[in-house]
């Protein structure tokens with residue numbers, strides 16, 4: 001399997017470093033839209049067929065593997081079957097939770113989450129939220145999904161100003177995403193989560209793959225790490241819904257299927273079985 005080539009010099013340098021010293025590489029992945037194809041109902045998300053096997057294989061060949069997600073860590077582990085990946089770290093809620101070997105460590109949720117839990121249903125009713133609007137209560141945050149409405153973008157435009165105001169009043173922040181607006185605690189993001197992992201693991205190279213706006217802080221962190229001597233490769237799992245991630249990436253792959261091919265290619269190349 002041949003490897004796709006990054007479009008940037010920094011990306012090509014990072015890919016070379018990843019392959020020449022895989023034992024010093026950290027690979028980190030978003031879950032929805034990256035490891036798992038987007039589906040209408042978030043409760044039914046599942047990894048792209050075979051991708052967790054490839055990830056488990058790669059985990060045995062490189063320094064460390066992580067998932068960094070807006071989901072609760074245990075939800076991502078359960079939906080993804082991620083406990084099959086040796087040594088994986090799963091950072092949930094944008095880094096507020098850390099799952100390793102079946103154990104979760106988390107920071108306490110701020111009181112504003114309870115305020116939002118109480119007020120959100122009435123707020124959505126009052127705004128005339130269209131049929132199909134759905135609240136996902138994730139424990140430490142709540143997300144309002146519009147994918148199952150007749151006009152998901154229109155519904156987001158209708159709801160977002162009032163959701164932003166509710167977040168502000170509750171000392172939370174709004175996290176926009178693919179047909180979703182999340183109200184979540186301040187003080188965490190995927191960039192800080194990834195930077196902390198890198199500080200712990202001390203890799204020479206970092207690969208980060210994501211698909212949505214919430215992944216951009218991790219992309220920024222990868223760029224920042226380059227000035228500290230850590231080579232970095234930002235990979236976009238592309239979609240028609242978000243273009244900003246592809247614009248910021250060193251390498252664009254075609255959704256979770258393209259990512260599965262990339263991971264398989266990395267494993268084959270490290271083993272010297274790529275046939276290239």
Ligand SMILES: O=P(O)(O)OC[C@H]1O[C@H](O[C@H]2O[C@H](CO)[C@@H](O)[C@H](O)[C@H]2O)[C@H](O)[C@@H](O)[C@@H]1O
Nearest residue numbers: 031032038039040042069070071147178179180
């Ligand atoms: O950080 P992630 O792992 O990408 O999580 C981000 C959000 O993903 C989920 O929503 C998205 O995927 C759903 C299932 O495919 C889809 O229906 C929805 O439209 C997407 O926005 C999840 O439900 C959210 O809680 C996550 O924050």
